[in-house]
Every structure is written in C-alpha cells, then in structure tokens.
Amino acid sequence: QVTDEYRNMKIASELDQIARETYEGPEVFENCIVGLQVICRRLEEEKAIGMAMVLEKALKLYQ
Secondary structure, three states, X not given: OOOHHHHXXXXXXXXXXXXXXXOOOHHHHOOOOOOOOOOOOOOOHHHHHXXXXXXXXXXXXXX
C-alpha cells in the first residue's frame, strides 16, 4: 500500500516523477529475488563474513 508519506514527498527529478507514477506498492515485489553485496574496508574481511553470517541466519528465521 502506498502511504500518504510517500505521496507527499518532494519529487526530486523527472525520473523520480516517472518512478512514482508507475509504483504500485510493495505487494508487487513479494517473493522477488534480491541480490545483496556485503562490503568492507581493506583487511576487514572477517567483519564482512560475520555480517553475511548474521544476515543468512536472519533470513533463515524469516522463511
């Protein structure tokens, strides 16, 4: 459902206007595939792996 807050937001550009006119709400995207990239600073790969593990666990709980 499109909220009043979304409807009342300032339009940023012509492209934004087109996107708003065609947006039908989150229901259209239900069960869509989503890609997610976890990134980190140099030499902090362990943090990225840890965050990916947290996300994986959370997504398994959601299913």
